[in-house]
Amino acid sequence: MAWFSNDDVAEQRRYLLRFAQLHLRDNARAEDVVQETLAAALEQGERYSGGASVRTWLTGILKHKIIDVFRAGRREKTMSELGGDEDDGHDPDALFDAAGAWQTAPSSWGDPSKTLEQKRFMETLEKCNGGLPDRLAQVFSLREVMGLTTEEICEQLGITPNNCNVMLYRARMGLRDCLGKNWFDGGGRT
């Protein structure tokens, strides 16, 4: 039986769109890759063995398409553009004094399970993620949303492991800064 006959395609599409939006941060592009994914899935329909869930299978196709978009984007840009692209004006080193101590000591963010239950916190997180510079956001979402290892990210995007680690660190520090300002210290928290 074909995959689309016993599953709610609209439901799968919603999930794929969400997944693509988190990576691409652009609704039109996300719609495009999801459309391509569903088209490819229709064509390969007979190859779906029923082993993995339909969602896992579709997401697998989508992952390749998202990485293709990232790679194409990187090829289009000159090296100088890429350099500037990574710089969000937040140098993590500025968070520390000359001896490497915190300029402002990190505070406790409270009970994680309570925080995660709050819809508005998740919206703030998505907004903050959307505000990261493109290159940082790509590496970060490949790691944290897609779950690729750093080795896989390096291989897919053609970057060095060191560069990858630095970008993940900068992305985390940037996201932390944004969440601190807009949620934990900024009065978003209820």
Add this chain to the structure above:
Amino acid sequence: MISCKEVSRLVSASLDRPLTLRERFWLKLHLWRCGPCGNFAGQMRLMRAAMRRLVGGASDPPGR
């Protein structure tokens, strides 16, 4: 002793790869004495859990 700055990098690295014995030792020693860095580590854990949740119950935990 390692600095808070180095600790922040190690905590980030620990989310992507297993730390070496030496790294784990210095990290633990520092976290034992430094409350702010403990808070920082908690913030990083929360961010990871939250990112996974964004996509709507992501099933596979990201590998190391």
